[in-house]
Amino acid sequence: MAAVVKGADVALKLKEDIACRLEKLRADGRDAKLAILSAGDDPANASYERGIIKVFTSLGIAHEKVVLEEGITQQEFDEAFTKLNEDASVTGILVFRPLPKPLSIEFAAKTINPDKDIDCMGYINQALTAMGSRECYYPCTAEAVLKFLEYENYDLAYKNVVVIGRSTVVGRPLVSMLISRNATVTCCHTKTADITDRISNADVIVTAAGSTGLLKGEMLKNAKEDCFCIDVGINMRKDGQGICGDIDFESVEPLVGRITTVPGGVGSVTSTLLAEHVVRGAEIMRR
Numbered sequence: 001m002a003a004v005v006k007g008a009d010v011a012l013k014l015k016e017d018i019a020c021r022l023e024k025l026r027a028d029g030r031d032a033k034l035a036i037l038s039a040g041d042d043p044a045n046a047s048y049e050r051g052i053i054k055v056f057t058s059l060g061i062a063h064e065k066v067v068l069e070e071g072i073t074q075q076e077f078d079e080a081f082t083k084l085n086e087d088a089s090v091t092g093i094l095v096f097r098p099l100p101k102p103l104s105i106e107f108a109a110k111t112i113n114p115d116k117d118i119d120c121m122g123y124i125n126q127a128l129t130a131m132g133s134r135e136c137y138y139p140c141t142a143e144a145v146l147k148f149l150e151y152e153n154y155d156l157a158y159k160n161v162v163v164i165g166r167s168t169v170v171g172r173p174l175v176s177m178l179i180s181r182n183a184t185v186t187c188c189h190t191k192t193a194d195i196t197d198r199i200s201n202a203d204v205i206v207t208a209a210g211s212t213g214l215l216k217g218e219m220l221k222n223a224k225e226d227c228f229c230i231d232v233g234i235n236m237r238k239d240g241q242g243i244c245g246d247i248d249f250e251s252v253e254p255l256v257g258r259i260t261t262v263p264g265g266v267g268s269v270t271s272t273l274l275a276e277h278v279v280r281g282a283e284i285m286r287r
């Protein structure tokens, strides 16, 4: 039976650190503030935003929402973005993506102040992440996976990690982040021939595919008993009753050493990391 590593425990540790750092900032006459910029009303954004606001409210961090109508022009969007980028009171900017068509994120990605780029939307932080930097902002979801490993004091040297998913927001940056922490990484995707074979020697498996039941117990018959399975996927359950991950928990859990759940796993840490980044923005921004 696997030990379940809970997102709430990982997030709590982060929140304690954030609270101390906020206190120091405020004693120094500074503060942190998040700005959320969105265009249109995608319901997926609304649910993500509720989670973010809950975390920011619980930590007492200011947040501002700028909601633009779906039909705005590219120039109007870029101007709204620039206003936040130049606002000295804003220490982190989150732009909800994808933007409604035909709006493009390109201007914002090129011009965002790297110190305010708290979800690694800009080209500078993306390049630094790909180059293995430890100083830049990582995409929060990918970094949340690292936080689970850190929480467990998991040393990645000499370990085989399989990441399933190669998107630019989760899979790819995570591969770079893991390599720079000494893991030996295999990345699987929809054109990988035999995922069962790839995971047979894995110490850690991260599923970030968005595919219900992608990882099943029958694929883990030859897997390591102490394998740590981390589920990033968020999928609607087939019965319509809430969400589930990419891991078939019932069949996988008895065969591995550690596992995370959905809900209650990576998603619970992502918004807290966003708060950590907004505080870091305030710490590093010039006064």
Ligand code: NAD
Pocket: 141, 164, 165, 166, 167, 168, 169, 170, 171, 188, 189, 190, 191, 208, 209, 210, 211, 214, 232, 233, 234, 235, 266, 267, 268, 270
């Ligand atoms: P994406 O659709 O952009 O990328 C999915 C990747 O998985 C692709 O590279 C694809 O090749 C691979 N993939 C899909 N099905 C596969 C299969 N059957 N076998 C092998 N590879 C497969 O998605 P994304 O934005 O990277 O997000 C991945 C998942 O993580 C989604 O379920 C998403 O909802 C979830 N997510 C969670 C959080 C969080 O906070 N927990 C945040 C962002 C995304």
